[in-house]
Amino acid sequence: MTSPRPLPAALRRLPVPPLAPRLMGIALTALLRRIARRQPAILSRLGPHEAARFLIDVTDGPVLLLIEPRARRIAAHPRRREPAHDAAIRGRLAAFLAMLHGAEDGDALFFSGELQIGGDTSAVLALRNALDDAELDLAAELAAIAGRPFDRWLRRGADLLARRSGYVLSRQETSP
Amino acid sequence: MMELVCPAGTPAALRAAVDAGAHTVYCGFANETNARNFPGLNFSAQELAEGVAYAAARGARVLVAINTFPRAGDQAIWHRAVAEARAAGAHAVILADLGLIAHAAEAHPDLRLHLSVQAAANPDAINFYAETFGIRRVVLPRVLTVEEITAINREIDVETEVFVFGGLCVMAEGRCSLSSYATGLSPNMNGVCSPASHVVYGEVGGQNEARLGGFLIHRRPKGAPAPYPTLCKGCFTAPATATGAAQTGHLFEDPVSLDATELIPRLRRAGVTALKIEGRQRSRAYVAQVVRAFRAAVEAVEAGAPLPSGLLAKLTEGQAATTGAYAKTWR
Incomplete structure (x- = not known):
């Protein structure tokens, strides 16, 4: 996990x-x-x-x-x-x-x-x-709904939360 | 380098396989013409064409499995599948049924034909298919030893492809009736082994149980690893007989997956052309991880470097792996 x-x-x-x-x-x-x-x-x-x-x-x-x-x-x-x-x-x-x-x-x-x-x-x-x-990419979908300027804040917040918590909040690229 | 043939149940998985280093990707149409006819899975003709284009742009090829046995009098779906695969630009079609192979060879003489593992062909049969219909490659069943594969390669004049990772079918493929016995549906005729429509999970006495067509396949403590419920990997009790006590266990086969990574050098020496990864029913995450690991492995073999190992145990059914029949003592 x-x-x-x-x-x-x-x-x-x-x-x-x-x-x-x-x-x-x-x-x-x-x-x-x-x-x-x-x-x-x-x-x-x-x-x-x-x-x-x-x-x-x-x-x-x-x-x-x-x-x-x-x-x-x-x-x-x-x-x-x-x-x-x-x-x-x-x-x-x-x-x-x-x-x-x-x-x-x-x-x-x-x-x-x-x-x-x-x-x-x-x-x-x-x-x-x-x-x-x-x-799907939930963080991207929510950012798109939020619209500007909240989308950038939301993406940054999601990235930070993902790093700190270990939860996968956005799509993982399958490329090496 | 040995060719890596990788599974794709969806367009996303196809892209994941190509991006992860697959030389070849195999897939099927969203109907009973292929042996992974599961809900939500597989390709439309348009998705296949787009997948072929995506693969071709990155130097990879696409094979289309049309490897179930058509019902007499109802062959049109299977004939259309072959025509659509050719129109989409597939590198080859993987077929099992003698009549469908004859049709494909006659109607599409320029289409490359592979013989599916579902054909369960022995060397004499493989030579017959090659001479009569121009079959170019055969997928060998997962019940052979490396020595037997070596011997087969000496007797035939077509390429061989063997499974190296994923679900381990231990029966005579294309001839197994266990799923049909329990559910009325089989991989051979309907494209589904142990169809999800007949699988019921439940909780009994604090334990999780799985049933297939009403038959109890296994019962395990809550949260414990559990495989998909197939009859061949179920846990059963055999009653006591005059010659022995009652036994409870995996009487046909343990619920483990095949991982033949360590045998790749021997398979190469045995004359095998292509290594096949099972798992069209698995996610793009699975496809990406397994393909990346096996691409590294075939490159290591090519370079004479040590094999990477132990990377994939978590992805296997029952969380355990085996080298299968390739190096096996049967129970």
Whole structure:
């Protein structure tokens, strides 16, 4: 693993303010819609699994995320109320970020037990393969949404945070 | 230098393989014409053409695996795949089915043909394919020793390609019915071994378990390393018999991956032309790391330098590697 450190345990136990999941959902949905517009191949790779509901359980995070690709929607839910879903991926934030940014192989994370999957295995595979092909860069996407002059500050902040924390916050180049 | 033949399940993985030093990349179309017909994976005709162009601009070549067996009366999908591979500028197509090979040789006489490992061909059959259809290369199964490969190379007059890293198929490839027995779907006809649609993970008594088509394949402590659930690498209990006590274990094969890095010099001496890395279902991160490591290895062999080793254990299934049948004592 690139970063074996989990998020601070206190974060998981923090009471989530009532409006926080809704605001997080709105922000993540905007991010998803931007990515879907720019990279429609993600959705075509999902094929019939575009209609699936994916539960993303960042086990060291404060909320559960439900991704609904067909509705172009991401919702955040309090941990105590797990939403209905078709497929689930569970693991620490570091593992999700490393897989999303091409720093770690999804199968290797799964074989090692760092990521666990449940529900519709086909849907999980389709999502993983679609995201891997998309070569996403979350820091770049967020910087683009932020616009000038915040984009440069955001990129610099993300680089600094990545160096200090070990979390993979942007796409890893595969070239030597 | 020995040719490095590298996997790509997506256009991103193809670019990663080329950038990491692949001489050749193999891939397939997003349908049942290839033996890695997994959700979210593979190429459209346009993506293939773009991939071929990307590779060609960097001095690399693309092979297209069309290595399942067409259903009688429904060959059009397979014929179209061969035509699209040729139109995209693929260096060669990798085929397994006798009828499809005959079609490709007749309809596209200038197209280079490779014989897939799925054809499970012995030397006599390889010579037949070469003489009758002009097959130029054969991919050998992962159940041969280096000595057997040496002997085969003496008996045939086509190039040989052998697997050196990745998933270890221990059965007669193209003939294995285990997946079909458990799920009704097989790599041979549907392009899927142990299809994800029939895999169910669950938690029972504080342990993680994996089932394929309802069959329990393994049960392990939470967080422990676990392979993808295939019947051939499952953990089973064989009941006691008159000749022995009950046994629980990996009765067919341990869930380990092939890593034949240390055998590259011997494979070169055995007359092998190309080294194949398995893993079209793996990510671009896997492809980049494995290809980079093997490119360094074949360059070291070419230069007579010591082989780098031990770099890839983390990427292997079950987190453990073997030299497979190349240097193996069978159970």
